[in-house]
Amino acid sequence: MRRRLLLALSALPAWRMAEAAGVDFAPVRPGRRLVFPADHGAHPDFRTEWWYATGWLSLPDGSPLGFQTTFFRVRTGVGEGSASAFAPRQLILAHAALADPRLRRLRHDERSARVGFGRAGFEVGRSGVWVGDWRFGQAGDTYRAEVRAADFAYALDLVPDGPPLLNGAAGFSVKAADPRHASYYYSRPQLQVSGTVTLDGRSQAVVGRAWLDHEWSSEVMPEGAQGWDWIGVNLDDGGALMAFRMRGADGKPLWAAASWRAKDGTARILTPAEVVFEPLREWRSPRTGIPYPVEWRVRVGSRQFALQPLFDDQELDSRRSTGAVYWEGAVRALEAGRERGRGYLEMTGYGERIRVG
Secondary structure, three states: OHHHHHHHHHHHHHHHHHHHHOOOOOOOOOOOOOOHHHOOOOOOOOOOEEEEOOOOEEEOOOEEEEEEEEEEEEEEOOOOOOOOOOOOEEEEEEEEEEEEOOEEEEEEEEEEEEEEHHHOOOOOOEEEEEOOOOOEEEOOEEEEEEEEEOEEEEEEEEEEEOEEEOOEEOOOEEHHHHHHHOOEEEEEEEEEEEEEEEEEOOOEEEEEEEEEEEEEEHHHOOOOEEEEEEEEEEEOOOOOOEEEEEEEEOOOOEEEEEEEOOOOEEEEEOOHHEEEEEEEEEEEEEOOOOEEEEEEEEEEEEEEEEEEEOOOOEEEEOOOOOOOEEEEEEEEEEEEOOEEEEEEEEEEEEOOOOOOO
C-alpha cells in the first residue's frame, strides 16, 4: 500500500520536498506489465519504494512472536545535477520490530542513511537493500532478513510458496477515485520462515509464516485523506488476503480495495464496495495518548473476519527516521468465532495527518 510512501517522504525536510517538486519522477501508469525477477529489484527512477516483510514466529517452546522488517528507498530529488558523491540523491530508511507478548510491547529500532560510501544501498534486478549491517536480500527466490538492534536481532529465511500476487489491475494498484494516485504493487504471501531470533543475548531457533509487500510509486496522499488501515493475512487453508482503506479526517472511508488468493492459487481483486472495515474496540497509547481501534470486523466480499491483536501495545514510534507514529502489529483473523489465519494490521493517521512537506 502507498501508505509507506508517506512514512518515507515524511522524513524529508520541507525545503527538500520543495526542491523535489521540480524533479521528473517516473510515473505510475496502467498497462505496464510486471516482469520477474527484474521487478523484485529497485526502481530508482521512482520517488520511493519499499520491501515490507511481516509475520508470526514460534519459539522452541511454542511461544509466538511477531516480526516486521521494512526497507524504504527514497529518491529525494536533491542534488541530482551535482557531481558530489555527498549529494543525498537516494536515501535508505529501515524499521524493524518484534512483537513480544512477554513484554506486552514492541521491541523496535530504526536506521537511515544516504546511499553511498558503503553505508547504504540497493540492487536492481533482484531484491537487495541494506543500511549498515541491516539487510533484506534475495538468493534465487528465497529472501533473507538480517537485523541487529540494541535489544534484539534476527536472521530469517523466507521461502515463497508460489508466484507473486499482483494487487489491483495486474499490479497497478489505485488508492483513490482519481487513478493518478496509484502504485505498482505485489505481495508474496504464505512465506515459510526459518532462522534465529536473539533476545536478551540468547539466540533461539524459530519457524513461522510471513508476508512480503513490494511497492513503488511517485505519488503522495490524496487531498482530504487522514490515514489508512491495511491488513495482510495468511489463511490457514493456504489462501491469503490483503485489504486496505483510505480514511478522511472524519474517519469515513475514501477508498478501499482487496486482493484475495484462494488456496488453489487463483486470485480475485475486489471493488471498493466489497471491502468494509468496522472498528470494534479502542486502545489508547499511554505514551502518545493516541487512540487506536485495535479490534476490527472486516468484510471482504461474502466473508467476514474479526481481527484480534496479539496484544494491544504495538505502537511504533519512528520519529527518529520517518517522523511518523503509527500502529503496526500482529493480529489473528477469526471467522465465525474460529481462528482462520494470522497476519499484520497497520493503522496510521490516528494521531495527526502525516505531513509530506
